[in-house]
Amino acid sequence: MPIDILMPALSPTMEQGKLAKWLKAEGDRVKAGDIIAEIETDKATMEVEAVDEGVLAKILVADGTENVAVNTPIGVIAADGEDVNAAASGAAKAPPAPQAAEAPAPVAPAEAPAAPAAAPSVPAQAKAYDAASEFPAGAEIVTMTVREALRDAMAEEMRRDADVFVMGEEVAEYQGAYKVTQGLLQEFGARRVIDTPITEHGFAGIGVGAALTGLKPIVEFMTFNFAMQAIDQIINSAAKTLYMSGGQMGCPIVFRGPNGAAARVAAQHSHDYAAWYSNVPGLKVVMPYSASDAKGLLKSAIRDPNPIIFLENEILYGRSFEVPKGDDFLVPIGKAKVVRPGTDVTIVSFGIGMTYALGAAEALAKEGIEAEVIDLRTIRPMDIETVIASVQKTNRCVAVEEGFPQSGVTAEIGMKIMEAAFDYLDAPVARVTGKDVPMPYAANLEKLALPNVGEVVAAAKAVCYRA
Amino acid sequence: MAIAARKTKAGDSAKVAGKTPAKTATRGKSESKAISNIPVFDKEEELHAYREMLLIRRFEEKAGQMYGMGLIGGFCHLYIGQEAVVIGMQMASKEGDQIITGYRDHGHMLACGMESRGVMAELTGRRGGYSRGKGGSMHMFSREKNFYGGHGIVGAQVSLGAGLGFANWYRQDGRVSMAYFGDGAANQGQVYESFNMAQLWKLPVVFVIENNRYAMGTSVNRASAQTDFSRRGVSFGIPGEQVDGMDVRAVRAAGQRAIDHARSGKGPYILEMQTYRYRGHSMSDPAKYRSKDEVQRMREEHDPIEQVRGRLTREHKVGEDEFKAIDAKVREIVNDAAEFATHDPEPDVSELFTDILLEPAQA
Incomplete structure (x- = not known):
């Protein structure tokens, strides 16, 4: 032919x-x-x-x-x-059309299925997630620091599953730059608690490669600022491979470490990356505040078959909270928690932002304003329904984060509320964020660059139209 | 499909004739190479290599043609000219060993035994593709065949490949990972981070540098202070060899040494495969950075497939009819793949939102 x-x-x-x-x-x-x-x-x-x-x-x-x-x-x-x-x-015949008759023509956008990414499908009356049942009934409650809670979460999961290991800088012999991995080397040995050279890009890639084979690495970054060296492996390799492989190659990995501002360490050690990672499909982004959430969420993250960004905070490491004893305590990823009920205004935050939110709620209560405080706990997927349920009750919302304002997590919260509960709002959603500047070193400037309780109180009063 | 599905088990091939020198001859001198230094293939091995390389060659030619017809979109990087590298390495590897490479990946997939249909249908973005149409030319995977991609970020596969080796080390399962990358990727920082950790922890990884002399349009001399890529691991103490990557026998022999080294717990090994791509970097590359004579000379004097064909004719008395039968069989596979990839439907629109996250198992 x-x-x-x-x-x-x-x-x-x-x-x-x-x-x-x-x-x-x-x-x-x-x-x-x-x-x-x-x-x-x-x-x-x-x-x-x-x-x-x-x-x-x-x-x-x-x-x-x-x-x-x-x-x-x-x-x-x-x-x-x-x-x-x-x-x-015989050559005059027409060439075969690139799209054979049997092949469907490219589909017009109108025919596409309803995109989950579009307006959140929140019912007319949203239902808040009930976190009260998370503590197992009758469990003994102990007080521990966030640091200890994170360590226990890793140790428990490593005992449970031999495929779980920890790698990172100073995680083994030094016992963790912030002592989060204290004692793990002694219990699990050098094959499962691995000191890496200072080489974030390389060990992130090694972790992802190991995860593609089914191992479950916990990759510790000494701070997420250093993970910038590794972000290509996190985004392009960990987050996208499942999709690009048509569902064949899952990547069960946890990237964890302190994120955001600590104290007086200036711009290169103070960046909050919650908004960055929350922008990426294929990742889950978790940012706990309390020790119980840190423990329960980290255990869920280690068991999760997807790449998880687990954002900790150096200042919170030493704070103590109540935590239920026992290896079975899990907190589900993707569920917010109403930590203080109220009727007048909803304050939403996460991570260390919760300290400002809770401080403001206390101050507002003294002035007769009852704020409902919600801890998002997971940034992606975001439990917007719990937020909407609250806003449908209070009709006002203030969102709080330490990150930068533009394209921030609070910007996303505000947009989602507008999409799903515009008619319920009695005032525009307000936000309190870190200032739009690189973090300064000087003590007075650093203080100004971060949010504070006063700003949250002022924003709450403003949306309540109270002086 | 027998052609794509075969893998020679390591160790069952004939012992190489004599001791191959650590450094085989560099390109351009292969004519003057002492014959006694080149490992010998028996007839079956030659035929196997011939069929496998021819399948890649014909597949890639067809892919180029289908790109021209608009059936394949985006970027399409052809492996034509480099076939001996991946086939020789596969002949040295064992079942269970892993492969990972960059974006010029079609040949590696076929060499792993992945189906031509599934690869071609991925190129055309159809539902029968290995990634169900969601990855394309540069992003394909097969867990079944231990093929870990197919990566579009130059150099990323080197760290990932070290991670595959890490998993083998962690599990102590005797597998070896082969991380392929080009002379261009060899200048990425994470390559050296990976070299360091691989040697520090003695990971079973073979780093296969496919030096085809051009990183897109930049010749190695313009991009690399050290153009002897086998020496790129010297400061980490990783042994390396330069290999005539146009001679499948030399590749297999060097691959065997490297894989044995890695499998025995001695850590990583670097193989610089001196090879050549006949086509442009991608389909839209007019390749003005090199002369036509240079390309023509490589094709005429060093073609990996013609070398095997010549030996089969001269030494094993394989006749025209037998070659024709092999060619016809290969063409049939490739045409079948092209036909399938042309008529297979596009992915269902519901696929847009699948495979983003996996459901956690119920605790």
Whole structure:
């Protein structure tokens, strides 16, 4: 059968081109790989190779022809032993359309299924998640620091599953730069508690590679500021591979470490990355405040089959909270918690932002304003329904974070409330954020750069139209 | 599909003739190479290598043609010219060993035994593709065949490949990971971070540097202070070799040494495969950075497939008819794949929102 040579597309965007020159004449023998013609695109002159053996039976588009549409037959190759004239006469048939009849045409956006990413599907009366049942009934309650809670979570999960291991800088012999991994090396040994060189990009990639085989790494960054060196592996390799592999390659990995401002460590050690990671499909982003949430969420994160960004806070490491004893205590990822009920205004925050939210609620109560305080706990997927349920009751909302204002998590909260509960709002959603500046070193400037209780109180009063 | 599904078990091939020198001849001198230094393949091995390389060659030619017809979109990087590298390495590897590479990945997938249909349908973005149409040319995977991609970020696969080796070390399961990357990727920082940790922890990884002389349009001399890539691990104490990557026998022999080294717990090994891509970096590359003569000379004097064909003709008396039968079989596979990939439907629109996260198991 004669084979049509079609005008080739030579770039992702090419639609037509000039047939600059034939390098073979009619009757010439060609074999696969031979250059037979030159095509000029808008960008360059390209060579066209024969992909079959035979004889160039006929040239259908002459040298120098401009604006030849992609897929137009430009010549005919006759197979070995085939009659050249017979071949040429059969060459007029149209080229196969790139989209065969059986293949559906690209679907118009209107036909696409309702996108979960569009307006959140919140029922008319949203239902808040009830976190009260998280503490197992009858469990003994102990007081421990966030640091201890995180360590216990890792130790318990490592005892439970031999595929879980910890790697990072100073996690083993030094016992953790912030002592979060204290005692793990002694209990689990050097194969499962691994000191890495200072090489974030490399060990993040090694962790992801190990996770693709089914191991469950906990990769500790000494701070998430250093994870900037590794962000390509986190985003491009960990978050996207499941999708790009059509569901074959899951990546069960936890990236954890302190995030955001500590104290007097200036711009390169104070960045809050919650908004960055929460922008990426394929990741879950967790940012606990209390020790019980730190423990229960980290255990859930380690068991989760997806890449998790687990954002801790150095200042919170030493704070103590009540935590239920026992290995079975889990906090679900993707569920917010109403930590203080109220009726007048909703204050939403997460991580260390909760200290401002709770402080403000206390101050507001003294002035007769009852704030409902919600700890998001997970940034992605965001439990907006619990927030909406509260806003439907209070009709006012203040969102609080330490991160920068533009494209921040609070910006997202405000947008989601507008999409789902616009009619319930009696005032625009307000936000209190870190200031739009790199973190300064000087004590007075650093204080100004961070949110404070007073700002949250002022914002709450403003949305309540109270002086 | 027998052609794509075969893998030669390590160790069952004939012992190489004589001791191969640590450094095989560099390109351009292969004519003058002492024959006695080149490991010998028996007829079955030659035929196996011929069929496997020819499948990649024909598959890639067809992919180029289908790109020209608009059936394949985006970027498409062809492996034509480099076939001996991945086939020789596969002949040295064992079942269970892992492979990971960059964006020029079609050949590696076929060499792993992945189905031509599934690869081609991924190129055309159809539901029967290995990633159900969601990955494309640069992003394909097969857990079943231990093929870990298919990565579009230059150099990322080196750390990931070290991570595969880490998993083997952690599990102590005797597997070896092969991380392929090019002369361009060899200048990425994470490559050296990975070298360091791989040697520090003695991870079973073979780093295969496919030096095809051009990182897109930049020749190695313009990009690399040290163009002997086998020496890139010297400061970490990682042994390395330069290999004639156009000679599948040399590749297999070097691959065997490297894999044995890694499998025995001695840590990583670097192989610089001196190879050449005949086509542009991608389909839209006019390749003005090199002369036509240079390309033509490589094709005529060093073609990996023609070398095997020549030996089969001369030494094993394989006749024209037998070659024709092999060629026809390969063409049939490739044409079938192209036909499938042309008519297989696009993914269902519901696929847009699947495979983003996995459901956690119920505790």
